[in-house]
Amino acid sequence: MGFIFDGLDAEEYDRKYGDKILVKRILSYFRPEAPKMIIAAGMIIATALLDAVIPIFIAQNLDRLQPDTPFTQLGMVALGLVALASTSWVFNFIRQTRSSQAVGAVVLKLREDAADAVLRRDLSFYDQFPTGKIVSRVTSDTAAFSQVMVLTMELMSRLLLVVVLLIYLATINLQLTLVLLGLAPFIVGAALGFRALARKTITASRRMNATVSAHVQETVSGIGVAKTFRQEPAIYNEFVRVNNQSRRVNMRTRYTFSSIFPLLNILAGIGTALLVYLGGMQVRGGGLTPGEWFLFIQGLALFWFPLTSIASFWSQFQLGLAAGERVFALIDAEPEVVQRGDVRLPELKGAIRFAHVNFAYRPGEPVLHDFNLTIHPGETIALVGHTGSGKSSIARLVARFYEFQEGSITLDGTDIRTLNLAAYRTRLGIVTQAPFLFDGTVRENIRYGRPEASDEAVRAVAERVGGGDWIAGLPEGLESQVGERGGGLSMGQRQLVALARVLLQDPAICILDEATASIDPLTETLIQEGLDEVLLGRTSIVIAHRLSTIRSADRIIVLRKGAIIEEGNHDQLIAANGHYAELYNTYFRHQSLDYIEGTRRAA
Secondary structure, three states: OHHHHOOOOOOOOOOOOOHHHHHHHHHHHHHHHHHHHHHHHHHHHHHHHHHHHHHHHHHHHHHHOOOOOOHHHHHHHHHHHHHHHHHHHHHHHHHHHHHHHHHHHHHHHHHHHHHHHHHHOOHHHHHHOOHHHHHHHHHHHHHHHHHHHHHHHHHHHHHHHHHHHHHHHHHHOHHHHHHHHHHHHHHHHHHHOOHHHHHHHHHHHHHHHHHHHHHHHHHHHOHHHHHHOOOHHHHHHHHHHHHHHHHHHHHHHHHHHHOHHHHHHHHHHHHHHHHHHHHHHHHHHOOOOHHHHHHHHHHHHHHHHHHHHHHHHHHHHHHHHHHHHHHHHHHHOOOOOOOOOOEOOOOOOOOEEEEEEEEEEEOOEEEEEEEEEEEOOOOEEEEEOOOOOOHHHHHHHHOOOOOOOEEEEEEOOEEHHHEOHHHHHOOEEEEOOOOOOOOOEHHHHHHHHOOOOOHHHHHHHHHHHHHHHHHHHOOOHHHOEOOHHHOOOOHHHHHHHHHHHHHHHOOOEEEEEOOOOOOOHHHHHHHHHHHHHHHOOOEEEEEOOOHHHHHHOOEEEEEEOOEEEEEEOHHHHHHHOOHHHHHHHHHHHHHOHHHHHHHHHHO
16 A cells, blocks of 8 residues: 555655654753643542542442441442542643643644744745745644644643552452453553554555645635636646545554554453452352442453553544644754854945855756856846846855855955844845735735835935825825735736835835736836836846846846856947847837837838
């Protein structure tokens, strides 16, 4: 049945932790909750003692029962049982409350650490691993971890009850107690022998759940594209395939764990029959009283339940360890972008220099080879070239989203790898090709880069973009809701919001990936005015798609397969009649006014 697990391999950042290491690390999360856990442990002991006292109390009063026993004495026995049971309930309630508080705090901290790890991962991490699977580790796996901790507390209570009861039973009849103990290793051994298979099937089940989550998230995110190309049936069929695989994995997990219980019940049944027979023989011979025999029979249920529950507990425990292992692997994933120093430049001039840089997303697939480029302070360079020429890679390296393998990149003469990343990125403004907006108002999205900015400051920068004319086109001005992922705005409006967000941030270096979406001429004019405002006086790297931006750039860098093949301004490169001229005639020439006027005259 190996085919069931196809496609469920561990992620590259997954790692194996031994049970001792996992338990030790889990306990480190519980250390701050020690007071609550001590109270819970005390309540476990108290509850176990009371639960053990109840059958003993019944057994002793059973031996005292006579035909002429007065009803008042029976009433006192009943009241005693009610008092014992009520006190046990109170202790158990305190235990449940304190343990729930402790487990809740631990899961909260574990999720916070997982979320912090998600935020600290490099951009390359999300290019490589599906976000749905990452989300599953932060949500589903931490939830599974909390369930196993609650179950552990319950099992501890049951086991302690068994220990107390066994001690008392040994004082009554050592022979029957030893028979009881002699049967225990068979049940425990069968449960523990189940361990390796349990860990494997549980881990596969967790990975399968993450795969389903990733598929659903991708489907919902790309539903617009799917409907455009009428691919709903194909997406549904793929979901059915993934869902069926999930069913097979989960069914195998259930079969695996359910198969152990018949075996354990058979062993428990044999033990019960043996003790009933031996105990009955001793009662018949006068070696046991009926009350003591009842206590042994009653003790069987209390004794077998924790032992047969070990299989269930072990499956849940393995589930918790597998979930914890996946969460810790996410937390411990090694970053590719490493901050090698803590340099904080007081003022950025914006001089950027690539020297003999080699970079590849994957080993053996170079993107930049022996790449050299110098960008002067305040200069705007436009990167042009076919797809795969290295334009976006240059911008990503400057932003420190990826780590280059060889060579050096310096900023104002300082190795970019030694800069404090958080401080550096506050001075870096980025507008992507498809700007991402968070659900909220336009004002909140503009303020995202500077949460402390006043409403007046937000309005001031919004009005600097395109003269502010675009604000009047919003239903409620800056208080307009943008919707999920900015879906309530047009693409052009999203770009204007993104430009205003960068302006409010007031960065020293700008990286702009102009959008290629079709927009109306008025919005295009506003965006160009916004671009001019953003680029003014700043070192800027523009992945250009518009002729107007290319022409206004101080220098155009023409790339092919990760190498600079031409550079200069627009007129110089056109005169050279090289690759840029070819690109211009293919992609950009139709955007020029001369071309548009000529087309109109020809028409």
